[in-house]
Amino acid sequence: MSEGAFRRGWGDEEPPLAGARPEGAGHAGGPAGPQGPLGRPWAVTGSLVWAAAAGLTIVALGGLLGRPDVALLVVGPLVAGLWGAWLRPRGQVWVDLVPPESVTVGELRQTLRLTTPPGTSAVRLRLSRPEHGSTEVLVDVPLQREVDAVARSVRTGPLPLFHVEHQGIGAGAMTVGPHGEEEAETVVVLPRGRAMPALPMPSRLRGLTGQHDSRRFGQGGALRDVHPFQPGDAVRQVDWKVTARRSPDLEQLYVRRTFALGEAAVVLVVDSRDDVGPDPATWSGIHAIRPDDATSLDLARQAAMTVAEGYLAIGDRVAVEDLGVRRRALRPGTGRHQLDRLVQQLGLLRPEGDPPTRLRPPRMPAGSLVYLFSTFLDPEAADMARAWRRTGLTVIAVDVLPNVRTRGLDARHWLAMRLVRVDREDRLAELVRAGVEVVRWADADDTTARLQLAARRSHRRPGVARGGRR
Amino acid sequence: MRLWALRNRVRELFGLAPVPPPRGAAVPAVPRVRVELSGAVPGAILRLVPGVVVVVVALLAGCSGGGWVLAGAAALGVVFWPSRPVAASFTGLAAIWVLAGGDLLALDPVSGSVPGVWRMGGLMVSVHLLLVSSALAGHVAWRSFVERAVLLRLLRGVLATQAAALSLLVLVAWLRAWQPVGMEWLRLVAVLGVAVAVALALPREWLVRRAGRGDG
Numbered sequence: 001m002s003e004g005a006f007r008r009g010w011g012d013e014e015p016p017l018a019g020a021r022p023e024g025a026g027h028a029g030g031p032a033g034p035q036g037p038l039g040r041p042w043a044v045t046g047s048l049v050w051a052a053a054a055g056l057t058i059v060a061l062g063g064l065l066g067r068p069d070v071a072l073l074v075v076g077p078l079v080a081g082l083w084g085a086w087l088r089p090r091g092q093v094w095v096d097l098v099p100p101e102s103v104t105v106g107e108l109r110q111t112l113r114l115t116t117p118p119g120t121s122a123v124r125l126r127l128s129r130p131e132h133g134s135t136e137v138l139v140d141v142p143l144q145r146e147v148d149a150v151a152r153s154v155r156t157g158p159l160p161l162f163h164v165e166h167q168g169i170g171a172g173a174m175t176v177g178p179h180g181e182e183e184a185e186t187v188v189v190l191p192r193g194r195a196m197p198a199l200p201m202p203s204r205l206r207g208l209t210g211q212h213d214s215r216r217f218g219q220g221g222a223l224r225d226v227h228p229f230q231p232g233d234a235v236r237q238v239d240w241k242v243t244a245r246r247s248p249d250l251e252q253l254y255v256r257r258t259f260a261l262g263e264a265a266v267v268l269v270v271d272s273r274d275d276v277g278p279d280p281a282t283w284s285g286i287h288a289i290r291p292d293d294a295t296s297l298d299l300a301r302q303a304a305m306t307v308a309e310g311y312l313a314i315g316d317r318v319a320v321e322d323l324g325v326r327r328r329a330l331r332p333g334t335g336r337h338q339l340d341r342l343v344q345q346l347g348l349l350r351p352e353g354d355p356p357t358r359l360r361p362p363r364m365p366a367g368s369l370v371y372l373f374s375t376f377l378d379p380e381a382a383d384m385a386r387a388w389r390r391t392g393l394t395v396i397a398v399d400v401l402p403n404v405r406t407r408g409l410d411a412r413h414w415l416a417m418r419l420v421r422v423d424r425e426d427r428l429a430e431l432v433r434a435g436v437e438v439v440r441w442a443d444a445d446d447t448t449a450r451l452q453l454a455a456r457r458s459h460r461r462p463g464v465a466r467g468g469r470r
Numbered sequence: 471m472r473l474w475a476l477r478n479r480v481r482e483l484f485g486l487a488p489v490p491p492p493r494g495a496a497v498p499a500v501p502r503v504r505v506e507l508s509g510a511v512p513g514a515i516l517r518l519v520p521g522v523v524v525v526v527v528a529l530l531a532g533c534s535g536g537g538w539v540l541a542g543a544a545a546l547g548v549v550f551w552p553s554r555p556v557a558a559s560f561t562g563l564a565a566i567w568v569l570a571g572g573d574l575l576a577l578d579p580v581s582g583s584v585p586g587v588w589r590m591g592g593l594m595v596s597v598h599l600l601l602v603s604s605a606l607a608g609h610v611a612w613r614s615f616v617e618r619a620v621l622l623r624l625l626r627g628v629l630a631t632q633a634a635a636l637s638l639l640v641l642v643a644w645l646r647a648w649q650p651v652g653m654e655w656l657r658l659v660a661v662l663g664v665a666v667a668v669a670l671a672l673p674r675e676w677l678v679r680r681a682g683r684g685d686g
Binding site: 045075076086133140151169415 | 487
């Protein structure tokens with residue numbers, strides 16, 4: 001919608017009389033006019049001027065012709081109109097956008113606090129969002145009132161709330177106040193993960209602490225074996241029952257050896273370079289994506305959040321890499337604070353400009369498990385996944401392209417879509433051939449099943465004794 | 471969907487590019503921003519109200535013959551262009567019809583009453599409603615919503631004014647019934663009243679020449 005079309009109907013469709021409109025109209029929050037602290041009186045609309053002109057003419061005509069019926073015809077509107085013009089409200093309507101305390105996925109809500117000068121009949125509000133379009137309402141405001149605006153949206157990340165235009169309407173809808181605007185505030189809608197029963201483990205555990213039993217000897221893990229006492233073994237490790245049974249004369253002591261504990265290192269690589277919706281016609285960026293359509297970045301945020309919650313809940317270390325913007329990397333960490341940092345990090349992901357081509361893939365910690373969240377619409381992410389796989393890392397490619405909607409595509413769009421789809425399927429097939437596990441996040445059941453299968457396989461690997469203690 | 475697949479298979483045999491699917495899953499309308507109001511009336515209804523009131527005014531004003539064409543045009547005009555001076559112009563037209571149709575407040579010499587008083591009352595209320603509803607419609611888009619309290623507030627204003635106006639009507643009818651002749655002095659009172667009302671009600675800045683105005 002063009003700016004001119006958008007503004008049509010806000011004061012300019014009813015041009016007020018010259019000199020009657022307050023100066024500074026169209027800018028809320030301006031100083032009071034020169035006619036005192038209350039500001040200038042509201043503008044008289046063309047409806048009132050024409051009604052008053054017609055009324056005065058008819059009354060005069062009726063009076064001169066001795067026809068009280070003609071004169072009485074317009075006495076009511078004439079008196080009401082002139083009275084309304086005489087007692088016009090002064091000042092402006094104030095609209096305060098109350099910042100929301102929390103924003104949840106699925107609903108954007110904001111409270112508007114309206115304050116009007118005495119004599120206001122209604123306040124005309126136009127609320128708009130880029131994805132929702134605009135909505136106009138006339139609300140009754142007895143001096144002060146709070147109104148809630150709601151918009152359904154499944155989007156996450158930085159989102160603008162409501163752009164508000166407002167104008168007061170005086171008595172009989174025949175006077176109008178100055179037009180004001182309030183810019184939309186931006187909120188960050190944090191992603192929410194979904195339930196995932198099992199997650200795979202990396203090929204190697206790190207460190208000597210954690211929640212997983214590693215294959216190395218050490219402290220804290222489950223029983224590995226019983227072994228003759230050696231120099232360096234602690235006396236408290238001696239298993240006296242076994243020693244008594246195997247060596248009644250105490251010629252040899254036996255100790256219980258346990259597995260060491262370890263933690264998994266997981267790196268979430270999010271490809272924030274593109275953010276596409278289910279409708280290919282919007283991929284050019286010209287048309288807005290529907291607010292009830294989750295984009296690829298929304299799915300990536302949700303997927304990364306799900307995976308991060310799963311690993312951080314069992315004490316593993318999780319890091320974040322962004323393929324689009326390098327400064328957005330989050331160092332590996334564990335615990336609740338890391339989850340909070342990670343949620344914020346994921347919430348702020350968005351495409352920024354033209355990302356530079358990476359000559360080398362980001363370096364990953366040895367033995368880490370790499371999750372790559374991408375649409376795979378271009379080969380860069382797939383190339384990196386193969387490179388990581390070649391270095392021996394376990395890589396899981398999470399395809400976050402939404403289910404594409406082909407309804408309404410014309411022949412050219414359809415042909416382009418088919419070409420893109422063929423390229424993408426080839427790319428994903430090459431990833432599978434390279435040993436990368438590929439899961440499609442838009443298909444929830446399939447994703448769960450594949451990750452569960454990968455979890456079972458990873459727990460059988462020699463690097464990991466068994467799954468985490470959940 | 472099967473027919474579409476078959477069609478594409480045939481096109482493939484002839485080396486032609488496939489055609490897009492005719493239909494996919496139904497896509498609902500884009501959700502809109504919703505303002506939580508306590509009872510809202512769709513703007514489309516309010517945009518239609520002045521058109522209906524135009525017809526009522528024409529009916530009460532004694533419109534006939536070709537006048538209905540003008541009334542129809544006014545009804546359409548006030549519905550689609552409520553901000554234009556259609557309602558005020560139609561009020562003038564209605565006044566001409568009333569003027570041409572004979573005195574509505576004429577005394578019935580047989581019964582000694584004013585039989586047209588009810589029609590006149592209806593006409594006064596209708597004209598007021600027409601002007602207010604068209605002014606309101608000028609602020610209402612077809613897809614907007616208006617809170618019920620706004621309508622009640624406007625209606626209260628109309629009723630309060632009409633209570634005074636209808637009292638005046640009853641007074642005039644009573645005067646007609648009491649003294650049907652010799653009321654020429656009332657014309658002077660009416661004209662003077664209008665002049666005083668104009669002098670009192672018009673905003674002062676309309677009448678005062680502004681310094682510096684017209685410099686540019």
